Every structure is written in structure tokens, then in C-alpha cells.
Amino acid sequence: METLYSLRKETFNHICLPHTADLNTHSIIVDGKTKLEDYIKYREDRDKAIVAAFKPDEALLSFEQLYEVIYGPRNLQGPIKEAAYNNLKLHLDKLV
Numbered sequence: 001m002e003t004l005y006s007l008r009k010e011t012f013n014h015i016c017l018p019h020t021a022d023l024n025t026h027s028i029i030v031d032g033k034t035k036l037e038d039y040i041k042y043r044e045d046r047d048k049a050i051v052a053a054f055k056p057d058e059a060l061l062s063f064e065q066l067y068e069v070i071y072g073p074r075n076l077q078g079p080i081k082e083a084a085y086n087n088l089k090l091h092l093d094k095l096v
Contacts, residue, residue: 001094004040046070050091063088 015032029035053061053069061069071084 001040001043004036004043007036008040046087046091047095050088050095063092066092 012032013030015029015035017027017029049070050066053066067085067088070088071081074084076084
């Protein structure tokens with residue numbers, strides 16, 4: 001998150017998606033500052049949702065139960081579900 005926060009200070013309009021090696025227009029985000037802020041908010045909201053899932057007077061959730069609380073309603077499948085599992089692990093590591 002620190003890297004994302006530090007990008008706020010930079011001057012730019014466009015973002016090239018990191019997983020693409022081309023300069024096709026579908027690989028470039030034109031309103032980069034807005035997209036950056038959207039992504040930071042998404043990540044902060046995800047952290048808040050994870051913390052909110054742990055209620056003080058209730059039993060601890062297993063990783064699988066936490067996944068269902070956070071990602072279950074989206075019904076993710078295949079590689080996207082695997083990526084969500086990995087993201088959840090990264091979020092938990094960061095919050096611990």
C-alpha cells in the first residue's frame with residue numbers, strides 16, 4: 001500500500017497495465033489518477049471487510065469461512081478464485 005500511496009504524489013495521466021508488454025490502447029488506462037484512487041479505496045475496503053469479519057464476541061473464522069464472507073457472494077471460479085485466495089492470504093499477512 002505504501003507504494004500506491006507514494007504514487008499519489010507523482011504527476012501522470014496514464015497507466016500501462018503491468019501484465020502487458022504491448023502499448024495497445026486496451027493496455028493503457030487513460031484516467032490514471034482516478035483509477036489509482038479507485039484501487040486504493042478497493043484495497044482499503046477489503047482490509048476493513050476482513051477486520052470486520054472478526055467480531056470480538058464470536059468464534060474465530062477459519063480461512064475458508066473468511067473467504068466465503070469476503071469473496072463468496074462473487075462466486076469466483078478457476079484462476080480468479082485462486083487469485084482471490086492468494087490475495088486474502090496477503091491481506092491477512094499484512095494485517096497480522
